[in-house]
Amino acid sequence: MNDFLAQHSDKKLFLKFWTFIRPYKLSLFVSFVLVLMMVGAGLIQPMFIKTIVDDAIAGEKRGELWMLSSLFAGIVILEYGLRCLQTWVLAQAGENILRDLRRALYKHILSRSTCFFHHQPVGRLVVRLTTDVESLSEMFTSGFVSILADCVTVIGIVGMLIYLSLSMTLTSFLVLPLLVVVALYFRKKMRWAFRNIKHYVGHLNAYLAEHLNGMEVVQSFNQEKNTFVEYENINRKVMGFHFKNISYDSILFSVVEALGTLTIVLLIWFATDNLIQGIVTAGTLIAFIEYLERFFIPIRDISEKYAVMQSGFASLERIFGILENQEALIQPLIPIKLSAVKGQLEFRNVSFAYKLGEPILDKIHFKVNVGEKVAIVGPTGAGKSTLMKLATRLYDVDQGEVLLDGVDLRNYDLSQLRRYIGMISQDFFIFSGTVAENMSLADPSISMDSIREASRMVGIHSFIENLSHGYETKLAEKGANISVGQRQLISFARIFVFNPRVIILDEATSNVDTESELLIQKALAQVTKNRTSLIIAHRLSTIKNADRILVLHHGKILEEGPHDLLIQNQGLYQKLYSLQFQ
Numbered sequence: 001m002n003d004f005l006a007q008h009s010d011k012k013l014f015l016k017f018w019t020f021i022r023p024y025k026l027s028l029f030v031s032f033v034l035v036l037m038m039v040g041a042g043l044i045q046p047m048f049i050k051t052i053v054d055d056a057i058a059g060e061k062r063g064e065l066w067m068l069s070s071l072f073a074g075i076v077i078l079e080y081g082l083r084c085l086q087t088w089v090l091a092q093a094g095e096n097i098l099r100d101l102r103r104a105l106y107k108h109i110l111s112r113s114t115c116f117f118h119h120q121p122v123g124r125l126v127v128r129l130t131t132d133v134e135s136l137s138e139m140f141t142s143g144f145v146s147i148l149a150d151c152v153t154v155i156g157i158v159g160m161l162i163y164l165s166l167s168m169t170l171t172s173f174l175v176l177p178l179l180v181v182v183a184l185y186f187r188k189k190m191r192w193a194f195r196n197i198k199h200y201v202g203h204l205n206a207y208l209a210e211h212l213n214g215m216e217v218v219q220s221f222n223q224e225k226n227t228f229v230e231y232e233n234i235n236r237k238v239m240g241f242h243f244k245n246i247s248y249d250s251i252l253f254s255v256v257e258a259l260g261t262l263t264i265v266l267l268i269w270f271a272t273d274n275l276i277q278g279i280v281t282a283g284t285l286i287a288f289i290e291y292l293e294r295f296f297i298p299i300r301d302i303s304e305k306y307a308v309m310q311s312g313f314a315s316l317e318r319i320f321g322i323l324e325n326q327e328a329l330i331q332p333l334i335p336i337k338l339s340a341v342k343g344q345l346e347f348r349n350v351s352f353a354y355k356l357g358e359p360i361l362d363k364i365h366f367k368v369n370v371g372e373k374v375a376i377v378g379p380t381g382a383g384k385s386t387l388m389k390l391a392t393r394l395y396d397v398d399q400g401e402v403l404l405d406g407v408d409l410r411n412y413d414l415s416q417l418r419r420y421i422g423m424i425s426q427d428f429f430i431f432s433g434t435v436a437e438n439m440s441l442a443d444p445s446i447s448m449d450s451i452r453e454a455s456r457m458v459g460i461h462s463f464i465e466n467l468s469h470g471y472e473t474k475l476a477e478k479g480a481n482i483s484v485g486q487r488q489l490i491s492f493a494r495i496f497v498f499n500p501r502v503i504i505l506d507e508a509t510s511n512v513d514t515e516s517e518l519l520i521q522k523a524l525a526q527v528t529k530n531r532t533s534l535i536i537a538h539r540l541s542t543i544k545n546a547d548r549i550l551v552l553h554h555g556k557i558l559e560e561g562p563h564d565l566l567i568q569n570q571g572l573y574q575k576l577y578s579l580q581f582q
Contacts, residue, residue: 013316020097020104027093028145034086035149041079043156046290048072050164053283086145094140101319102133108323114394115354116327121206128322131201132315139312147305150298157295164288171270172292175259179299186252187310193245194314200238202318207234260296264289329396335413341420342370342405343501343532345391350400352386360386362555363400373533375543377576378552384536387552388506391534392423404502422500428491430479435464436471438479439494446497454496459522460489502532540577549573 021028052068106129161169211218211227218227267289346367353359360383368374376384389395390402393409401408409417431438439454440446451471455461463486467473479487495503521542537543544563551559551566551573559571566573 010313013313013320016320017316020101023100024093024096027089027096031086031090031093031145032148034082034089035145036152038079038082038086039149039153039156041075041082042153042294043160045072045075045079046160046287046294048075049290050281050283050287053281053286090140090145094137097140098133098137101136102129105129105133105319105322108325111328112325113327113329114389116325120322121210123204123206123209124202125322126209127198127202127205128319132198132318135311135315136319138308139315146301147309150301150305153298154295157291160291161288161295164284164291168267168270168288172263172267174266175263179256179259182252182255186248189248190245190252191310191314193241193248194310195317196241197238197245197311198314198318200234200241204231204234204238207231256296256299260293260299263296264292267292329393329414330410331414332411335416336407336411338412338416338420341501343420344368344370344403344405345502345532345534346401346403346406347387347390348401348403350390350397350402352383352390352395352398360555361390364555364557365400366550366557366560368532368534370532371530372548373528373535373546375535375537375546375549376552377537377540377543377549377573378558379576382552383555384552385506388423388425388504388534388536391502391504392421393417419498420500421502421504422495422498423504423506424492424495425506428488430475430487430490432475432477434469434472434474435467435490438475438490439497441494450497450499451493454493457496458489458493460486460493463489500531502534503528505533505535505537538580540580551576 048068048071052065052072109125109129158169161172207230211231218224344367347364350361350364351359352361364383364387366374376387378384386395390397393402393414396410403409404412404417404421431441433442436448436451439451448471452461455464464471464473475481479490482490535543535546543549547562548560549563549566550557551571553572559566559569559573561569567577
């Protein structure tokens with residue numbers, strides 16, 4: 001698990017969380033004032049019982065009995081009215097805080113570098129944004145202020161007990177040291193159990209997300225049984241830690257109940273002689289027992305709410321583990337504005353490695369002039385896709401520079417930069433939504449005319465118009481209700497919608513049939529005109545007409561030139577070309 005989990009106490013976590021609480025501190029203050037009023041209304045009730053028993057009933061004062069009973073009923077109604085109002089105020093503040101936390105967490109995730117997503121499974125991130133945040137909601141409504149109210153109630157009851165009888169109070173509290181020791185012990189155990197529950201639930205969700213996405217592979221290789229066994233192993237760990245937590249919670253609750261009953265027995269035994277001798281009145285004893293029972297109610301609640309609070313703090317640990325992650329591309333303090341982009345792209349002595357000591361690119365140097373179409377070919381693992389990721393600044397170079405119009409990409413605003421450099425990856429993605437939303441990525445600034453024009457350029461306008469609802473046709477997750485070629489053509493049209501000055505195509509025709517490839521090649525000729533184009537392709541036939549071809553091998557540029565010249569040179573390109581057409 002993340003080292004973060006072992007480094008933050010409840011106090012430190014709360015101080016970090018206070019950043020999100022601060023804007024709503026007025027609502028929380030109002031909620032706390034209502035809690036004090038509610039507790040006050042509850043604390044005064046046993047004193048009414050004492051007065052009724054000792055004065056009204058003992059003195060047979062019917063008028064006073066009726067009046068005190070009416071006042072007692074009014075205070076009970078007031079207490080529950082205040083409780084209702086306090087719950088509403090607290091819930092409203094809590095939901096606003098959690099909305100802000102979700103927003104901050106998702107915004108933070110969106111700004112992480114590609115490297116971050118390589119070691120953060122999708123299921124784990126989904127749990128952070130959903131289950132972990134919901135745990136905090138329960139902590140607010142059933143934990144934080146409720147525990148505060150219980151603490152105030154306990155302090156108030158102690159004061160009333162001392163007021164009624166100091167000797168009976170001291171006798172009743174003989175069991176408190178044992179109660180404190182037990183509570184502290186089980187608090188630690190429950191925190192440990194909840195931490196493990198959160199860890200393995202995240203692991204379980206990540207495993208589910210991965211294997212549900214890869215179900216075709218699982219079934220094709222007859223791995224259903226092995227996959228289920230592995231899932232069951234993780235599931236058993238989740239269940240095991242849940243049982244541990246339930247055991248700790250039930251033991252703590254039972255201990256508190258038992259100590260409460262034992263305390264009342266001790267009190268009755270101690271007070272019997274005082275009652276007979278008239279030192280203590282019947283009303284005082286009844287009120288004292290009532291306060292004592294009320295004393296153990298918040299104690300019991302606190303033991304229950306420990307579970308809620310520990311679950312919440314375990315979630316906070318994991319949420320701040322994400323929020324404090326620093327794997328982000330650094331934005332310049334004063335970014336250079338992009339206005340009239342020409343589109344000259346240059347790699348200047350670029351070196352890069354995903355892992356220290358394992359270089360992927362080694363001092364790569366080349367320039368793509370405005371309007372030039374340059375293709376990059378080479379064996380698998382040569383570093384072709386890495387070049388594309390550096391050109392779109394999904395990663396930053398380890399050494400050297402990648403420049404656009406003579407300026408290092410790191411000096412541009414990242415979001416603005418990516419409006420001018422567009423990329424189609426070999427791993428194209430279709431979202432669940434309409435065709436139009438997929439092409440515009442639901443950007444409201446993009447018109448339907450632009451979407452239709454892009455479709456015509458790719459040659460899929462007719463296909464889309466023939467769908468059941470045209471451009472408003474709903475696509476399933478990952479585009480499961482259309483063919484692979486159609487999905488890639490839609491993702492290809494997406495790049496035309498955004499109309500970048502530099503176009504990067506990473507295996508853009510790798511998954512389409514011959515007819516679709518011809519459509520793409522036709523569209524490419526039009527869209528790459530007067531635009532800088534950098535193209536990766538395993539199908540060497542698709543880049544024969546490129547202005548230049550760079551042959552990449554072991555992270556270095558081995559050959560460079562147009563297709564015909566490279567064939568004549570009888571080098572690596574010629575070998576790759578011959579192997580492909582044998």
